[in-house]
Amino acid sequence: MSADADVQALRRKGRIVVVGASLAGLRAAETLRDLGFTGSLTLIGDEPYEPYDRPPLSKQVLLGMEPAEDTALPRKRDIDAEWRLGAAAASLDRAAEHVRLVNGDAVPYDRLLITTGTKARPWLHPEEAALDGVFVLRTRDDSARLSRKLAAGPRRVLVIGAGFTGSEIASVCRERDVEVTVAERAPAPLVGALGEVVAAAAARLQRDHGVDLRCGVSVTALEGDQAGRLRRAHLSDGSAIDVDVAVVSLGAIRNTEWLAGSGLAAGPRGVACDAGCRVFDVNGIVTDDIYAAGDVARSPHPLFGYQFLSLEHWGNAVEQAQVAAHNMVSTGPDRRPHLWVPMFWSVQFGVNIKSVGVPTMGDQLVIAQGALAEGRFVAVYGYRGRVIAAASFDSGKWLGFYQQQIETGASFPPDYAMVDRRTDALQPVDPAFPDPHLPTHEPTVTLTGHSPTERGVQFTAPRA
Amino acid sequence: MALGTMSAQITDFANRADPYPLYAALRKSPVTRQDDGTYLVSTYYEVRSLANDPRLSNDLRNRAPGAGGPAVAEEDTNLPPSFLFHDPPEHDRLRNTTMRPFGPPHSPRFLHDMRDDIAEIITGLLDALEGKDEVDVVEDFAYPLPVTAICRILGVPREDEPRFHGWADTVASGLDPSQGKEKAQEARRELGAYLSDLIEAKRRHPGSGILGSLAQETGSNGSMSTAELVSTSMLLLIAGHETTVNLIGNATLTLLRHPDILKRFQTEPGLVVPLVEEVLRYEPPVQFIPFTAALSDIDIAGTTIPKGAQVWLLLASANRDPKRFEDPDRFDPDREDNQHLGFYTGIHYCFGAPLARMEAQLALPLLFRRIKNPRLTADPPPYRANPVLRGPHHLPVAIDGLAA
Numbered sequence: 001m002s003a004d005a006d007v008q009a010l011r012r013k014g015r016i017v018v019v020g021a022s023l024a025g026l027r028a029a030e031t032l033r034d035l036g037f038t039g040s041l042t043l044i045g046d047e048p049y050e051p052y053d054r055p056p057l058s059k060q061v062l063l064g065m066e067p068a069e070d071t072a073l074p075r076k077r078d079i080d081a082e083w084r085l086g087a088a089a090a091s092l093d094r095a096a097e098h099v100r101l102v103n104g105d106a107v108p109y110d111r112l113l114i115t116t117g118t119k120a121r122p123w124l125h126p127e128e129a130a131l132d133g134v135f136v137l138r139t140r141d142d143s144a145r146l147s148r149k150l151a152a153g154p155r156r157v158l159v160i161g162a163g164f165t166g167s168e169i170a171s172v173c174r175e176r177d178v179e180v181t182v183a184e185r186a187p188a189p190l191v192g193a194l195g196e197v198v199a200a201a202a203a204r205l206q207r208d209h210g211v212d213l214r215c216g217v218s219v220t221a222l223e224g225d226q227a228g229r230l231r232r233a234h235l236s237d238g239s240a241i242d243v244d245v246a247v248v249s250l251g252a253i254r255n256t257e258w259l260a261g262s263g264l265a266a267g268p269r270g271v272a273c274d275a276g277c278r279v280f281d282v283n284g285i286v287t288d289d290i291y292a293a294g295d296v297a298r299s300p301h302p303l304f305g306y307q308f309l310s311l312e313h314w315g316n317a318v319e320q321a322q323v324a325a326h327n328m329v330s331t332g333p334d335r336r337p338h339l340w341v342p343m344f345w346s347v348q349f350g351v352n353i354k355s356v357g358v359p360t361m362g363d364q365l366v367i368a369q370g371a372l373a374e375g376r377f378v379a380v381y382g383y384r385g386r387v388i389a390a391a392s393f394d395s396g397k398w399l400g401f402y403q404q405q406i407e408t409g410a411s412f413p414p415d416y417a418m419v420d421r422r423t424d425a426l427q428p429v430d431p432a433f434p435d436p437h438l439p440t441h442e443p444t445v446t447l448t449g450h451s452p453t454e455r456g457v458q459f460t461a462p463r464a
Numbered sequence: 465m466a467l468g469t470m471s472a473q474i475t476d477f478a479n480r481a482d483p484y485p486l487y488a489a490l491r492k493s494p495v496t497r498q499d500d501g502t503y504l505v506s507t508y509y510e511v512r513s514l515a516n517d518p519r520l521s522n523d524l525r526n527r528a529p530g531a532g533g534p535a536v537a538e539e540d541t542n543l544p545p546s547f548l549f550h551d552p553p554e555h556d557r558l559r560n561t562t563m564r565p566f567g568p569p570h571s572p573r574f575l576h577d578m579r580d581d582i583a584e585i586i587t588g589l590l591d592a593l594e595g596k597d598e599v600d601v602v603e604d605f606a607y608p609l610p611v612t613a614i615c616r617i618l619g620v621p622r623e624d625e626p627r628f629h630g631w632a633d634t635v636a637s638g639l640d641p642s643q644g645k646e647k648a649q650e651a652r653r654e655l656g657a658y659l660s661d662l663i664e665a666k667r668r669h670p671g672s673g674i675l676g677s678l679a680q681e682t683g684s685n686g687s688m689s690t691a692e693l694v695s696t697s698m699l700l701l702i703a704g705h706e707t708t709v710n711l712i713g714n715a716t717l718t719l720l721r722h723p724d725i726l727k728r729f730q731t732e733p734g735l736v737v738p739l740v741e742e743v744l745r746y747e748p749p750v751q752f753i754p755f756t757a758a759l760s761d762i763d764i765a766g767t768t769i770p771k772g773a774q775v776w777l778l779l780a781s782a783n784r785d786p787k788r789f790e791d792p793d794r795f796d797p798d799r800e801d802n803q804h805l806g807f808y809t810g811i812h813y814c815f816g817a818p819l820a821r822m823e824a825q826l827a828l829p830l831l832f833r834r835i836k837n838p839r840l841t842a843d844p845p846p847y848r849a850n851p852v853l854r855g856p857h858h859l860p861v862a863i864d865g866l867a868a
């Protein structure tokens with residue numbers, strides 16, 4: 001039987017199983033139906049809720065402006081799926097072609113899509129993490145709980161880690177008139193994502209809004225009282241702060257534990273797949289029936305030297321889900337590559353921060369429009385004489401232009417006149433990213449290896 | 465004034481009723497150089513890309529000396545240009561300041577709170593049609609509505625309205641590249657004087673409307689000067705006056721030309737939302753943007769637009785680009801993914817879009833519920849002179865009276 005006929009049969013009466021019922025999982029399911037897939041569709045999700053949206057969780061919901069229940073993702077169409085909510089997938093048996101749930105049920109598939117996303121990296125000491133007042137922020141319930149806590153008027157909140165999520169939480173605290181200390185090991189907030197030059201503007205933003213920002217320090221211990229309530233935090237510079245809330249925002253860990261032993265190239269950095277979203281096995285050989293999309297996936301991108309990118313970006317999850325869905329029910333030349341140019345946004349302290357491309361690859365930087373000192377600017381990142389990324393503070397409308405520059409491999413620095421350009425001759429500087437070998441709090445983008453085979457079979461078990 | 469060959473045809477009044485064949489011819493090449501050195505951009509992706517290109521300036525001072533192009537009434541008066549004719553950072557400062565009393569994030573409810581007021585204005589205008597068997601939908605309805613609405617929004621006293629109707633008309637005609645500019649400048653001066661007085665009064669007694677709030681922003685540590693506020697008010701007044709009228713006029717005309725869709729609309733008033741978007745695509749009230757200038761050479765679609773050149777972005781043509789819209793000359797409110805350029809895109813994206821949408825979405829269902837058996841009595845109707853802000857001057861429609 002030809003591959004074409006197989007796919008026709010699959011489209012008609014195949015069984016597709018999606019593990020991870022959130023943004024990527026839902027959008028993939030909708031796309032499958034859009035493409036005329038009439039077989040059975042099962043969505044497995046360990047959360048008890050139907051798919052909801054996460055960006056508001058550190059913004060409107062945390063501010064108390066929108067109830068956590070109102071974050072349900074809008075449905076683009078009816079997907080006629082079997083929902084297995086509140087049921088985590090425990091393992092994958094590729095030989096038997098089924099997913100095993102924690103309750104023991106086996107769910108057979110013809111095609112499997114992995115969209116299990118990430119979870120918040122927990123505080124390193126479990127007994128301290130268990131103290132009343134210590135939070136992470138990833139789910140609806142996390143956000144609702146933290147929002148209630150903030151509404152109750154804590155004396156001081158400590159945010160551990162000033163990546164995007166941590167910075168947004170600090171912003172919400174200030175907007176709610178709650179005192180907040182931010183502790184960040186790097187020299188400034190957002191350094192891991194944008195480099196020190198731009199991060200300096202983020203630091204000023206925090207201080208201008210009354211955040212007690214402490215950089216170059218880490219939190220060494222959280223101390224509780226007799227009743228198990230958080231009371232104090234100890235920092236690496238020897239100081240201590242009295243706090244009753246601490247939010248651990250040390251980045252995310254990919255949800256791949258359930259794939260241990262499956263023989264797939266899945267580990268703490270994610271599930272490796274090709275540009276068509278097909279998952280690799282540990283030997284670096286691509287499978288044809290297992291796909292991945294969203295935060296959990298990492299795949300090579302032709303525009304960025306075929307490096308494997310793993311992106312924790314909302315827009316990436318949507319696009320990659322659509323490509324994966326398309327490819328799951330297509331053959332050979334009809335398959336599409338996932339060529340999304342990374343695009344991320346954040347809102348903090350009333351400022352809209354956006355980035356496009358891969359800033360962390362940048363070896364040089366210019367402020368092409370606006371001025372750092374005004375907190376309104378576009379920073380353009382170059383890599384070997386080409387535009388590779390741009391990041392903006394309150395100037396997001398220009399990023400479409402820079403995206404085109406990235407896509408067309410435009411030369412760096414941009415040496416043409418344009419609106420809001422402050423100097424005639426742009427002097428490129430080092431964007432000052434932290435040493436890539438040092439762990440950062442929030443790797444919005446991580447780059448690893450150049451080819452699927454380079455990493456070989458050395459996938460290590462997740463660190464405890 | 466000399467205009468390029470194609471620009472002259474576009475602005476020629478003879479082509480006002482149906483400029484679309486001209487645009488179709490222009491789209492054979494996305495960017496066309498005119499003999500006067502201006503560049504016409506006619507295709508969707510190229511217009512969209514240039515609208516978002518920081519190498520293109522709305523600041524009139526950036527045009528090369530002697531570059532052909534329109535008389536714009538904002539030149540040579542003692543008022544500063546409004547933010548439409550500014551680039552960042554001034555543009556952003558003025559636009560953000562103006563947005564504060566008008567929309568999110570600071571005033572998310574302002575427009576919503578105007579809804580009932582606007583519905584009431586509409587009902588009043590329709591009630592006044594009682595007893596007529598022919599109405600001029602422009603004169604009797606589409607024109608007075610946005611005028612009254614923008615007055616409420618700004619906080620201009622109603623009794624002053626008739627005084628600046630005339631001024632606003634004349635100033636807006638300054639956007640017409642084929643017209644001279646003296647009259648427009650004169651009107652601009654008079655309107656400016658009126659507005660300065662009004663702002664002065666509002667500083668003491670803000671009253672309702674956004675001028676009252678903005679008057680408080682002027683002064684020593686405010687975020688705009690009084691002269692800038694005068695320019696801004698004038699921009700809002702004119703943009704509010706001269707565009708929504710064409711949206712409602714063009715929508716009415718288009719519906720009367722498509723009886724099947726009209727019939728559906730009368731039983732399905734919710735259709736108004738996609739319908740208004742489709743009118744903005746199919747008959748956009750702002751046809752083109754004739755005053756941007758290239759700050760440096762721009763390579764686009766195989767052409768290099770040289771530094772200093774004046775660039776016309778033909779929104780109405782882009783909206784009919786078959787590369788972007790399937791069967792683009794068909795009026796189809798069910799069209800999906802209708803990302804038209806009727807309100808432009810980029811940093812100069814229409815400031816008043818939510819207001820214009822609200823007015824049209826309230827007005828059209830009420831209009832077509834009330835007027836019985838409407839029939840066009842002149843097709844095409846007589847058009848206004850202005851080729852940029854294009855729409856019928858009069859829209860005579862025969863009716864069998866008014867429903868309750």
Ligand SMILES: Cc1cc2nc3c(=O)[nH]c(=O)nc-3n(C[C@H](O)[C@H](O)[C@H](O)COP(=O)(O)OP(=O)(O)OC[C@H]3O[C@@H](n4cnc5c(N)ncnc54)[C@H](O)[C@@H]3O)c2cc1C
Binds near residue numbers: 023056294
């Ligand atoms: C607080 C917050 C703010 C954010 N703000 C922004 C922003 O401003 N801009 C932006 O671009 N992005 C933002 N993001 C990132 C964005 O939300 C993610 O990129 C997006 O949610 C990724 O979708 P996903 O479906 O791939 O993964 P997820 O949304 O993580 O979904 C994965 C789902 O799989 C479930 N799951 C995991 N393991 C299993 C298992 N074994 N069995 C069954 N189910 C399982 C998980 O519980 C989860 O429901 C934010 C994220 C957070 C948490």
Ligand code: HEM
Binds near residue numbers: 700753819
């Ligand atoms: C159907 C009605 C309308 C249409 C089709 C329309 C269309 C447009 C277009 C195409 C532009 C871009 C102009 C350019 O950059 O050259 C624009 C800008 C603008 N519009 Fe509208 N408009 C409409 C109604 C309104 C209303 C009611 C207001 C009043 C509040 C308004 C206020 C503005 C302002 C202030 C700008 C300048 C924005 C800037 O430079 O940042 N418009 N409009």
